[in-house]
Amino acid sequence: MSQIELQKKIEDHSARLAVIGLGYVGLPVAALFAQRGFNVTGVDVKAERVDRINQGISPIEGDEPGLSELIAGVVKSCKLHATTDYDELKDVDVVLVDVETPVNHAHIPEYEALRAALKSLSAVLKEGALVVIESTIMPGTMQNVVLPILEKNTERKVGQGFYLGNCPERVMPGKLLKNLNSMSRVVGGDSPDTAAAMRALYGNIVAADLDTADWITAELVKTVENTYRDVQIAFANETAMICEALGADVWRVRELVRKSPGREMLLPGAGVGGHCIPKDPWLLASSVKGLDVRVRLIPAARDINSFMPSHMLDLLKGRIKDLNGKRILLLGYAYLEDSDDTRDAPSQYFIKALEAEGGQAVVHDPYVAEFAGDLYEKAKDCDAAVLITAHSQYKSLDFAKLKAALKTPVLVDGRNLWDKMEVSKAGLDLVRLGDFSM
Ligand SMILES: NC(=O)c1ccc[n+]([C@@H]2O[C@H](COP(=O)([O-])OP(=O)(O)OC[C@H]3O[C@@H](n4cnc5c(N)ncnc54)[C@H](O)[C@@H]3O)[C@@H](O)[C@H]2O)c1
Incomplete structure (x- = not known):
């Protein structure tokens, strides 16, 4: 799939989306894109969480205005479906990654979840798909960790076999949907064309500035x-x-x-x-x-x-x-x-x-x-x-x-x-x- 085809699919909502990591960040993102008419597959390693989501129940318990209703609605309309199985991502055009990124006792990120997610994704990633890291990462991670894992494991090159972006999240619990809708975002792409495709994508859920930048600036x-x-x-x-x-x-x-x-x-x-x-x-x-x-x-x-x-x-x-x-x-x-x-x-x-x-x-x-x-x-x-x-x-x-x-x-x-x-x-x-x- 060429970048022009990808952008067209995003614009006419025929692009299939996946969100990896259905936590505080990934779940509302997946639900919002589903509400905007995209078919979204959510992936998580926690089977119990996946089951709850597929029953239309939000696993997030705090006071989160609008989230429970949103999840119930998009699951009922079959726009959002959750799974533990990465094989279901074979036909997906855009993959957003929202796994946790903790630091260890020496304050260094080891990226256990991120590495595992990218490896599992590489095995099924469609030719020409766009991968966007939304997780918060150490500056330099796109270049030194994400890119090498994807290129090695897919045996493809960025900009040819797949496209790669960084679009950090700005949500916070208690205001998940409000922040997603109203806060500006930085869209860092591997090229200006990738950034343009990302802007087209995020324009569906963000009613604020989408500022383009390179990866290091976004990080x-x-x-x-x-x-x-x-x-x-x-x-x-x-x-x-x-x-x-x-x-x-x-x-x-x-x-x-x-x-x-x-x-x-x-x-x-x-x-x-x-x-x-x-x-x-x-x-x-x-x-x-x-x-x-x-x-x-x-x-x-x-x-x-x-x-x-x-x-x-x-x-x-x-x-x-x-x-x-x-x-x-x-x-x-x-x-x-x-x-x-x-x-x-x-x-x-x-x-x-x-x-x-x-x-x-x-x-x-x-x-x-x-x-x-x-x-x-x-x-x-x-x-x-x-x-x-x-x-x-x-x-x-x-x-x-x-x-x-x-x-x-x-x-x-x-x-x-x-x-x-x-x-x-x-x-x-x-x-x-x-x-x-x-
Ligand atoms: N929580 C916030 O308010 C917030 C705000 C902005 C950015 N962020 C960033 O977003 C990222 C996610 O944060 P969060 O709060 O949603 O974390 P979270 O722990 O709530 O969610 C992460 C989810 O990813 C799943 N996961 C882990 N490894 C996986 C794998 N290999 N495949 C599929 N799923 C996997 C986990 O089971 C979990 O459900 C972090 O980098 C965080 O720093 C968080």
Whole structure:
């Protein structure tokens, strides 16, 4: 298939699509293209996930506006079908790859899932198909990892036997469909023609700019934007700890700083998590390993943000010195408000630090099945409560009921969720991250 034929098929919607990796990113992407009239095959290695999707049920549990209805609709209309079998990709014209891309303990990506997906794909890839990597990758990965695997295993050359692009995703849990529709994307192709085909494709689901670029630029944009966020959050967190030491209130300081033009200070908090912010800065930093660059700011920011769960424990210890044998109610296990995504969540690091002091966490999270249940029942026999994740339902807690259940009336707020006066009126001692003001 020539590039002209491919583009024509994309434009008239006769192109068959596949999405490899039906997680937080791949599933909504697959469903949206299906809704736009393409026949989409989704592939995942998790059979249970595939079965659920084929029943029209979204496996994503958090508050994800529109996603359940969308999946039910496109499965019913047979536009989206999921499978574990790569053989079903033999006739596919466009393949989007959305598998996870974690880093190891040395902060280096090993690409176990990406390599496996590309090898399985190579065995069935149609002549002239377009492969687009949407996963977040270390700058240089398209050239040094993806291209060699595909060329070696298909025994074809890029630009002749297949086309190759990088179009990083900008979604986030809780806003998956909204971000997919409304956020601009960078489309990096192996040639201007490939980029043009990608623009034609993504124009079906993205109502925003589609900026063409080469691979390295596309890879850099994605990892830089998330690193920028991590660094900015680290600054807010460090400022919060400075404010505590000086007996001030970071939330008021931030409010006033933001009155100065261009000083958009981000929110401090109990820690960052998920499959992006804690790992993407390492993808960027690792890209220059062995080259003549001293990367100092990125690891420093990672260090500050990774420290925040321990800092939350320090705030608790400011009220309860000896945590040995104490039971602490943890509000929120997922890393993000109103989401079920628990990957790399700060709560997990808080629990480890608490257990190292001999304490025990009693976890509540309405979005994580294992930890759902009645919050006030869980609070009984707990010594204090700590908020890690600002789920909406925590905003309107019954503070009097919580106080009655807790052995000590201590509530630590890692997200500035509550009004100090309201909480203290109920007789609870509120310890707010970043605020040691009187
Ligand atoms: N989660 C986010 O908010 C977000 C946002 C932007 C970009 N990203 C990036 O998108 C990529 C995917 O993230 P995610 O959150 O969707 O991950 P995820 O873990 O939710 O989904 C990945 C899916 O890929 C499947 N998979 C793994 N190996 C496979 C293989 N060989 N063949 C088929 N399926 C396979 C997994 O079973 C899983 O269901 C990552 O690179 C991430 O950094 C994520």
